[in-house]
Amino acid sequence: MLKQIEGSLGVAEAVALCRPEVICAYPISPQTHIVEALGEMVKAGALSPCEFINVESEFAAMSVAIGASAAGARAYTATASQGLLYMVEAIFNAAGLGLPIVMTVANRAIGAPINIWNDHSDAMSQRDCGWIQLFAENNQEALDLHIQAFRLGEELSLPVMVCMDGFILTHAYEQVNLPTRGQVDAYLPPYEPRQVLDPKEPVSIGAMVGPDAFAEVRYLAHAKQMQALELIPRHAAEFRQIFARDSGGLVREYRTGDATTIVVALGSVLGTIKDTVDEMRGEGHRIGVLGIVSFRPFPLAEVRRILQPAQRVVVLEKSLAVGIGGILSANVRMALSGVQLHGYTVIAGLGGRPITRKSLHRLFREAERDELQPLTFLDLDWNLVNRVLEREKQQRRSGPIAETILRDVGVVRVA
Amino acid sequence: MFQIRLHGRGGQGVVTGAEMLSVAAFLQGRHAQAFPSFGSERTGAPVVAFCRIDDKEIRLREPIMEPDALIIQDPTLLHQVEVFSGLKQRDGYILINTSRSFEELGIGEFVSNFRPERLCTVPATELALKHVGRPLPNAALLGGFAAVTGLLSLDSVAAAIREKFPGKVAEGNVAAATAAYDIVKQEMKEAAVHAQTD
Numbered sequence: 381m382l383k384q385i386e387g388s389l390g391v392a393e394a395v396a397l398c399r400p401e402v403i404c405a406y407p408i409s410p411q412t413h414i415v416e417a418l419g420e421m422v423k424a425g426a427l428s429p430c431e432f433i434n435v436e437s438e439f440a441a442m443s444v445a446i447g448a449s450a451a452g453a454r455a456y457t458a459t460a461s462q463g464l465l466y467m468v469e470a471i472f473n474a475a476g477l478g479l480p481i482v483m484t485v486a487n488r489a490i491g492a493p494i495n496i497w498n499d500h501s502d503a504m505s506q507r508d509c510g511w512i513q514l515f516a517e518n519n520q521e522a523l524d525l526h527i528q529a530f531r532l533g534e535e536l537s538l539p540v541m542v543c544m545d546g547f548i549l550t551h552a553y554e555q556v557n558l559p560t561r562g563q564v565d566a567y568l569p570p571y572e573p574r575q576v577l578d579p580k581e582p583v584s585i586g587a588m589v590g591p592d593a594f595a596e597v598r599y600l601a602h603a604k605q606m607q608a609l610e611l612i613p614r615h616a617a618e619f620r621q622i623f624a625r626d627s628g629g630l631v632r633e634y635r636t637g638d639a640t641t642i643v644v645a646l647g648s649v650l651g652t653i654k655d656t657v658d659e660m661r662g663e664g665h666r667i668g669v670l671g672i673v674s675f676r677p678f679p680l681a682e683v684r685r686i687l688q689p690a691q692r693v694v695v696l697e698k699s700l701a702v703g704i705g706g707i708l709s710a711n712v713r714m715a716l717s718g719v720q721l722h723g724y725t726v727i728a729g730l731g732g733r734p735i736t737r738k739s740l741h742r743l744f745r746e747a748e749r750d751e752l753q754p755l756t757f758l759d760l761d762w763n764l765v766n767r768v769l770e771r772e773k774q775q776r777r778s779g780p781i782a783e784t785i786l787r788d789v790g791v792v793r794v795a
Numbered sequence: 796m797f798q799i800r801l802h803g804r805g806g807q808g809v810v811t812g813a814e815m816l817s818v819a820a821f822l823q824g825r826h827a828q829a830f831p832s833f834g835s836e837r838t839g840a841p842v843v844a845f846c847r848i849d850d851k852e853i854r855l856r857e858p859i860m861e862p863d864a865l866i867i868q869d870p871t872l873l874h875q876v877e878v879f880s881g882l883k884q885r886d887g888y889i890l891i892n893t894s895r896s897f898e899e900l901g902i903g904e905f906v907s908n909f910r911p912e913r914l915c916t917v918p919a920t921e922l923a924l925k926h927v928g929r930p931l932p933n934a935a936l937l938g939g940f941a942a943v944t945g946l947l948s949l950d951s952v953a954a955a956i957r958e959k960f961p962g963k964v965a966e967g968n969v970a971a972a973t974a975a976y977d978i979v980k981q982e983m984k985e986a987a988v989h990a991q992t993d
Binding site: 384386518545547548551552553554555648649650651652654655734735736737 | 817828
């Protein structure tokens with residue numbers, strides 16, 4: 381059914397249709413509306429049998445999800461930003477143990493400086509933790525990816541993060557097609573665990589493994605993600621048959637056919653990029669877009685196949701690997717090993733800075749002329765940066781950067 | 796694509812206003828996208844929300860920098876925040892929650908080159924106090940918006956209000972929106988007569 385609702389509510393409805401048995405979460409913006417809505421549904425008895433467990437922290441949330449999943453329950457949680465960081469030890473455990481928990485990450489920046497706005501720093505910090513990571517472009521896809529996540533995770537016995545841009549998607553009202561219970565039931569079979577804590581057949585989940593077999597267990601985690609590379613397109617095709625729309629898959633191409641310049645990105649910014657590309661196409665520019673849906677596993681072969689015929693690649697990402705530059709772009713480079721292409725890394729939208737068509741037009745034109753720096757920070761205010769650098773040169777006690785830069789901006793006034 | 800920017804203060808239902816606007820457009824078969832300007836919204840602090848309406852899927856995620864229409868929920872913002880930034884010149888719509896005129900608000904000269912029938916004021920807070928019993932002007936302003944732009948019917952605005960609020964609160968807000976609709980329609984008629992005699 382077509383509805384005009386908030387992204388968070390759409391996700392909550394989708395999760396509810398997946399018949400979760402345990403939901404545990406600790407509130408943090410911009411994820412809160414999702415678990416609030418699910419909490420209300422559980423309280424009203426709409427999800428029975430499902431238990432909503434209030435926890436005292438994100439670390440507890442993930443720990444409860446691990447326990448629930450190990451006991452054979454379909455478990456769900458959601459978090460963002462510092463909350464994700466606070467659960468990190470348990471996140472690695474969930475993946476290492478092979479427990480198919482599904483978690484929404486409502487992407488938000490990480491402090492310091494404290495910042496509640498959107499970027500991808502949180503999800504990117506966990507890129508090597510062993511979870512599958514899927515990125516949604518809009519609210520319809522965010523909703524659909526959750527349904528696919530339960531199916532994929534349970535089939536492989538691996539946890540799945542569904543990443544959706546905090547605020548930009550979670551707080552946006554747009555139309556979504558809510559699936560029916562029948563559709564979701566047809567797509568998602570009941571959870572059949574590979575391992576389960578059962579007093580009648582005791583096993584230990586989480587045995588210590590020494591040097592004699594640790595590498596093999598780790599390799600098997602990698603092998604499972606490689607299996608996901610085959611399952612994800614298959615699941616997307618089955619999804620299309622039942623739900624009659626394209627959602628998920630490894631990557632999504634847009635006007636790449638004869639493109640000499642291809643822009644690669646993740647998440648909701650793809651919409652703004654596509655609008656910009658349409659305008660440039662109208663003026664005769666040969667430019668296209670490659671959206672990455674599955675960041676983990678990373679579809680090296682697909683990315684290589686699509687980018688290889690182009691002359692240049694612009695990777696635009698909402699995260700920064702301090703000390704080297706891009707994270708997504710490093711992965712794209714790996715896909716292009718041995719291929720001679722102009723490659724540009726663009727860091728954009730950090731801490732919620734809007735990514736506008738105006739800036740993208742300028743950026744893509746500079747890329748086409750190959751005038752872009754290999755590492756570019758979109759719309760960076762160099763005056764602000766240079767003032768701080770100058771001050772640090774001149775005085776030893778230059779003060780905390782966050783506060784002094786706010787004084788320069790004029791947000792904080794000198795007393 | 797038609798783009799609306801709503802300005803108000805934390806606690807005035809600015810974000811809810813944008814959301815209801817998108818629901819009303821959706822109910823008329825349009826594509827719509829509503830989103831807040833994200834920040835640490837506090838009661839009384841300036842708040843901005845956005846709504847886009849189109850006939851095709853809306854992919855754009857940038858804030859609205861060149862609105863076709865402005866809904867200003869609190870006239871005390873006029874001289875504090877750059878509410879008019881980027882507004883389409885001449886053809887833009889301005890709807891202000893006030894019982895004063897544009898001249899009395901000190902922006903008569905600024906709007907002198909706009910089409911007069913697209914400049915409207917409506918005492919939305921008073922209407923809300925009368926019909927809802929609380930000074931929340933958002934729903935009433937949507938009635939005014941439907942009247943001045945003709946983009947939405949009063950019926951779909953009322954349906955959107957009823958989706959957002961329960962029972963009596965919804966009916967009070969629908970009554971406020973209807974009253975605002977009538978006031979703005981009357982203002983537009985007067986502006987048209989005025990334009991003819993000029």
